[in-house]
Amino acid sequence: METWIKVYRKMMEWEWYTDSKMVHLFMHLVIKANIKPNKWKGVEVNRGQLITGRKKLSKETGISEQSIRTCLNRFVSTNELTIESTSLYSLITICNYDEYQNNKRCSNQPSNQQNPNKQPTTNHNQRSKEEKKEYILTLENSDYTPAKNEEAIKLKELIDEVNKEYPALLKMQDPLSVDQLRRLVLNNNTADVLNIFNAMENHPQLLKKYKSAYRTAFNWLRNRRN
Numbered sequence: 143m144e145t146w147i148k149v150y151r152k153m154m155e156w157e158w159y160t161d162s163k164m165v166h167l168f169m170h171l172v173i174k175a176n177i178k179p180n181k182w183k184g185v186e187v188n189r190g191q192l193i194t195g196r197k198k199l200s201k202e203t204g205i206s207e208q209s210i211r212t213c214l215n216r217f218v219s220t221n222e223l224t225i226e227s228t229s230l231y232s233l234i235t236i237c238n239y240d241e242y243q244n245n246k247r248c249s250n251q252p253s254n255q256q257n258p259n260k261q262p263t264t265n266h267n268q269r270s271k272e273e274k275k276e277y278i279l280t281l282e283n284s285d286y287t288p289a290k291n292e293e294a295i296k297l298k299e300l301i302d303e304v305n306k307e308y309p310a311l312l313k314m315q316d317p318l319s320v321d322q323l324r325r326l327v328l329n330n331n332t333a334d335v336l337n338i339f340n341a342m343e344n345h346p347q348l349l350k351k352y353k354s355a356y357r358t359a360f361n362w363l364r365n366r367r368n
Contacts, residue, residue, distance in 0.1 A: 147189055156221075157220070163205050163209050163213055164213050164217075167205060167210065167213045168213075168217065170199070171234060172236060174194070175190050175191060175239060176188065176191055177191060185233065187233065189240070190235060190236045190239025191235045191236070193233055193234075194231070194232060195231055195232055196210045196211055217351065221237055221354070222236070222237055223237060224237065224356075226360070236355070245336055257262060271308050297320070300332070303336070307340075308342070309343075309363065310342065310348055310349065311339060311355040311359075314348070314349060314358075315353040315354070316356070317355050318356055319356070322355070322356035326360065326363070334366070338366070340357065
């Protein structure tokens with residue numbers, strides 16, 4: 143089991159580096175994040191994710207709950223994190239975790255390594271520009287296996303609708319994956335998700351202004367609830 147993390151010197155150029163609380167909290171999240179997928183009370187927690195809450199983070203870091211809230215909101219705004227919250231816990235995803243916490247033990251930073259908030263966004267099925275043009279969602283090329291046949295049928299219908307009605311989501315730099323689509327509809331009303339997809343599809347600056355289909359949909363849904 144890995145017992146170490148990487149910290150690149152390039153981090154000194156990060157926009158939040160001069161804020162000690164931001165650095166402290168971010169490094170704490172990186173240390174606490176899963177290095178392998180597992181489950182917590184039936185919730186899938188993937189590599190680069192962790193289940194936590196503001197009170198717990200405050201206790202673990204010594205940072206006040208109010209400051210924890212402020213820091214987390216900043217991280218979301220600059221795409222370091224995504225946060226899926228319930229009344230009991232928050233599932234935090236460290237964006238691009240594998241970009242700077244890969245398994246290779248190297249001493250030098252890759253020449254194309256960027257700041258944590260500026261790293262290139264990649265999908266778990268990395269594609270060339272030519273492949274992305276033809277990219278469609280299918281259960282067959284995903285890592286997700288439905289537990290029941292009815293679940294597979296429902297998800298397949300939703301996948302078909304996304305492929306047909308919302309092609310812009312699949313042309314983004316980090317297009318929507320099957321697992322991300324499933325997570326969105328598990329945590330939100332399906333109609334609300336499709337309404338957000340429709341708003342994204344008709345946004346004139348979508349492909350220029352936004353990179354990640356999932357993070358954009360997640361943030362727009364959260365903002366709509368607030």
